[in-house]
């Protein structure tokens with residue numbers, strides 16, 4: 001799950017953001033500056049989740065199981081939008097899309113949040129269009145611009161944003177990140193391999209022939225497994241919708257995604273994703289993860 005905790009060495013910016021939530025002083029425009037790889041986007045998404053979390057704990061970390069947290073995490077929340085360069089520029093059309101939605105009050109949330117990654121890649125027309133929004137943002141709007149080269153943005157944009165600086169990482173912190181990533185990707189691959197194998201051998205019988213220990217490994221960290229499956233099936237959906245490869249979570253496994261995709265219609269994938277996103281809530285109600293896993297296997301079966 002995307003969370004403040006996932007970011008190493010940025011206690012200061014995180015504390016500033018948490019204080020904004022704590023004291024109810026959330027502004028309209030932020031500029032997250034700092035080098036690549038310092039967790040700026042992870043912090044931005046965590047902030048978006050925390051701002052609208054229905055169940056915000058005392059430490060101001062998002063709860064990660066309310067519907068707002070889950071939808072924001074999956075990028076399917078109607079009040080949460082992210083924009084990144086297409087073919088290395090952010091076009092005026094992309095900013096127009098913000099304009100078209102920003103003036104509609106949030107449907108489900110307190111705040112409507114927009115994240116613009118690599119904001120320095122806006123064209124001049126896009127910058128001017130964004131400036132108009134920043135001059136008179138609606139009360140509920142929050143825009144987060146992320147950049148490693150703030151000096152390339154219009155001064156008029158800079159002056160309207162509250163700047164949050166992310167520091168370059170020290171050696172030890174870099175090492176911790178690479179350790180964490182290594183661990184994480186090993187786990188992810190393990191889950192995907194399991195599901196690929198299950199699918200290739202008739203899921204239900206595979207499930208019953210899988211050893212106790214293997215099932216326990218999965219059910220013991222069932223939320224992590226669920227998260228990987230959400231990303232996996234989202235990749236399949238994205239592929240079927242013809243979205244570009246850079247939107248995938250597992251682009252390195254594109255061939256397997258294609259193989260897998262042929263078994264499912266769009267409706268079916270959406271139904272599976274629906275089921276997966278309800279799992280954290282079900283676990284809150286103490287439903288046994290093994291039963292949830294069994295149901296999931298039934299859903300992906302032939």
Ligand SMILES: [Zn+2]
Nearest residue numbers: 053063066069
């Ligand atoms: Zn929440």
